[in-house]
Amino acid sequence: MSTADTPAGPAALDTAALRQLLAAQDAPRLIDVRTPGEFESAHIPGSCNVPLDLLREHRIELRAHLDEQAVLICHSGQRAAQAGQVLADAGLPGLRVLTGGITAWQAAGAPVATGRARWHLERQVRLVAGSVVLSSVLASTVAPKAKWVAGFIGAGLTFAAVSDTCAMGLLLAKLPYNRGPRTDLDGVLTALTGHGPVPHGGRTR
Structure with missing residues (x-):
């Protein structure tokens, strides 16, 4: 595939610009791609x-219910950018990503709906990776081969940075702690078509 044929990645949109768009009559649809647990903790109303x-x-099914005005949101913008590329590859280019994610939105004092507090996924990855590396280094004082566990984690983090993916994050996202209220395709499609409530509520502040 030539460069000209490569689907365009998502465009950046800062908090101030998004607030202006949401105040307009034809406000864009907001798609939060974090885990249900993270979403329940805090999300844009x-x-x-x-x-x-x-x-x-389910990118093909979802593509049919989205348009290029949609804005993708995550914790910091990384996962939203990945989601934008996935949808671009599926034939829906031009989506926008909230720069800095929900973190920048909250820092600007913009309104959020909140629920049960949970650690965001990126923080969980740092905790697990750091704990495994520390444990393996300490264990290597009595079992020298344990150091290779730290090396494996280091290699995984390096690959995650280069490929802009995170296998550990994907695994942690499947834990019950991160699942939160159930989110399935039928529920999402119902919300997107306007025939049901937006998945998961919360109190606004």
């Missing part, structure tokens, strides 16, 4: 939770 793993698996 009116947004729809479409976890990244579900979006990857």
Whole structure:
């Protein structure tokens, strides 16, 4: 595939610009691609939770219910950018990503709906990776081969940075702690077509 034929990646949109768009009559649809647990903790009111793993698996079905005005949201912008590329590859280019994600949105004092507090996925990855590396280094003082576990984690993190993916994050996202209220394709499609509530509520502040 030539460069000209490569689907365009998602465009960046900052918090101030998104707030202006949401105040307009034809406000864009907000798609939050974090885990249900993260979404339940804090999200932009009116947004729809479409976890990244579900979006990857059902991108064709979801593409039919989205348009180029949609804005993708995650914790910091990384997963939203991945979601935008997935949808671009599926034939829906031109989507926008909230720069800095929900973190930048909250830092700007913009309204959020909140629920049960949970650690965001990126923080969980740092905890697990750091704990495994520390444990393996300590264990290597009595079992020298344990150091290779730390090397394996280091290699995995390096690959994650280069490929802009994270296998550990995908695994952690499947844990019950991160699943939160159930989010399935039928529920998401119902919300996207306007025939049901946006998945997961919360109190606004």
